[in-house]
Amino acid sequence: MKPLKVALLGCGTVGSAVLRLLHEQAEDLAARIGRPVQVAGVAVRRPDHHPDVPAELLTTDAEALVTRDDVDLVVEVIGGIEPARTLLMAAFEAGKSVVSANKALLADDGVALHAAAAKAGVDLYYEAAVAGAIPLLRPLRESLAGDQLRRVVGIVNGTTNYILSRMAETGAGFAEALAEATELGYAEADPTADVDGFDAAAKAAILASLAFHTPVTADDVHREGISEVTATDVARAAEIGCTVKLLAICERVGRAGNGGDGDTVAVRVHPAMIPTSHPLASVGGAFNAVFVEAEAAGQLMFYGQGAGGEPTASAVLGDLVAVARNRLAGAAGPGTTGYAGLAVRPMAATPTRYHISLDVADKPGVLAAVAAEFATHGVSISTVRQDGHGDAATLVIVTHSAPDAALAATVAALRGMDIVRAVTSVLRVEGLQ
Incomplete structure (x- = not known):
């Protein structure tokens, strides 16, 4: 032949x-x-x-x-x-x-x-x-073509997952974990594309385009890397039963019961705390995993070797x-469709949740003043606790969902308050009820 x-x-x-x-x-x-x-x-x-x-x-x-x-x-x-x-x-x-x-x-x-x-x-x-090696794109394009996908969330970069896994396992800082990843060959000599989220953002754009039948480019993806994640951030996550992962999050966002009219697509890559009970939390080392939520099929997860x-x-x-x-x-297979043509929702308007640690003065009225600042920006507080006393006093606050712009404005205002010595940590939170 x-x-x-x-x-x-x-x-x-x-x-x-x-x-x-x-x-x-x-x-x-x-x-x-x-x-x-x-x-x-x-x-x-x-x-x-x-x-x-x-x-x-x-x-x-x-x-x-x-x-x-x-x-x-x-x-x-x-x-x-x-x-x-x-x-x-x-x-x-x-x-x-x-x-x-x-x-x-x-x-x-x-x-x-x-x-x-x-x-x-x-x-x-x-x-x-x-x-x-994970069979992912063809299931999105073909196997789930008869369903409507609502959310695709994944760990799609093995280098950053290895680094964050080692930080959680050993208490190491970012620089130390990156050095180990480089020595073992998990990180390139120039790790910028991985640790600054460029690699994951490109993959998120491809996933969103297929999942929501809407053209999405890397420029449409809100991108943050992991270089600012500290050992303290990882420890704080563990205290509330969470771990830190760099997530690619693709969502079809709309009003309940609107039949899809006015839906938008939100695509973002950033580090986030997720509960240890979530299937993605157990994905360690340089492995990848993607969690898909569909209206009829329900929840699906794809896991395996993500590089090499x-x-x-x-x-x-x-x-x-x-x-x-x-x-x-003598024929071509199924291609992609962009018939939905959904608008891409800017990050500022995307609902998210924050975990915020504040170094504050330990005196009466501090909590009330801080809570008032959240209320001023329309952000509801889910939980709050104080660690330490005196000069070592720290407030740890987890918010309810709010537009990201409102949360960012709240953090900016907190940094300007006399009673707040420092905003020591800000991380988004995913998957908490």
Whole structure:
């Protein structure tokens, strides 16, 4: 049988794992697809850095590779915006289906990419772009297509989850836990994309777009990282039966009983306290997990390896099998839909809850004055307690849900009060009743 030929763009950690698995599992893949799969070429920047790849497969001319007449499918694992975007557009124009792991590109320009794929009548699959080996995007796009999703909440960055897990387990500070993550290979030499939330924000945009049938880009996502989380924050969380996680939260927000009219989409990434009873609280180390709430299906959770060469390559090959089958059938698979076109709700208007620690003067009337400031901004207090006395007095307050702008304004006002020596900690709270 004539083989299906694959152009591989990139041969780093993920690309090399894809190449190896294509070779090792060649017979099984051929049986599952109905035709053998053959690598037509591997595009890299520096061929001399890949001595394990047959020299006849290596090329530095990626565009020529993806537009070759004998190439059927393109696998893109180079990452970044350019030249990946140009190469994918060239592949679509040449009638090639694409499998990508490029979360940044899909979060930045997914609408245009999907439109180009649809115009060409080919596939764009990208399971590996979010949560590594975890089957997540296809269930959102296909298995739950008959349901209405209300909320998708997840731990989608293994580096930050490892750091926060170690802080909880050992009492270490952020810098110490980051150093350990770097030494073990969980964090890059430049961890900015992970610890400042850029990686998770791109994934949140993709999840929200699929879940709510609404185009969402990374620029629409409110983003905060974990570099300001302290050992004290983590200890405070434990005191109220919580743990701290960096969460990607995608919500369809509306008025109860309105039939969906006026609903908006709220998408945010930030550290938050969650109860230890919540399924996401037990996700430790570099693992990922995503919690989905649907109107008919109820609560679902997806858990597994969220990064790494082999887990990500597993997702790439799963997509490759799907698009190869579609290619042989002469049709494209289901794409995304943006029919809902919901507005993206700004963070300021999004309802959230805060956990606030205040270093205060220990004298009569302090609690009443602090409570009055909350009332001034329309924020209701759920619980309050005082730890210590005298110069060591600390007020710990957990609010009810309120617009984030009102909570932020309350914190700003507290910082200006004479009786408040310092606002020592502010973290959002998720999942408390």
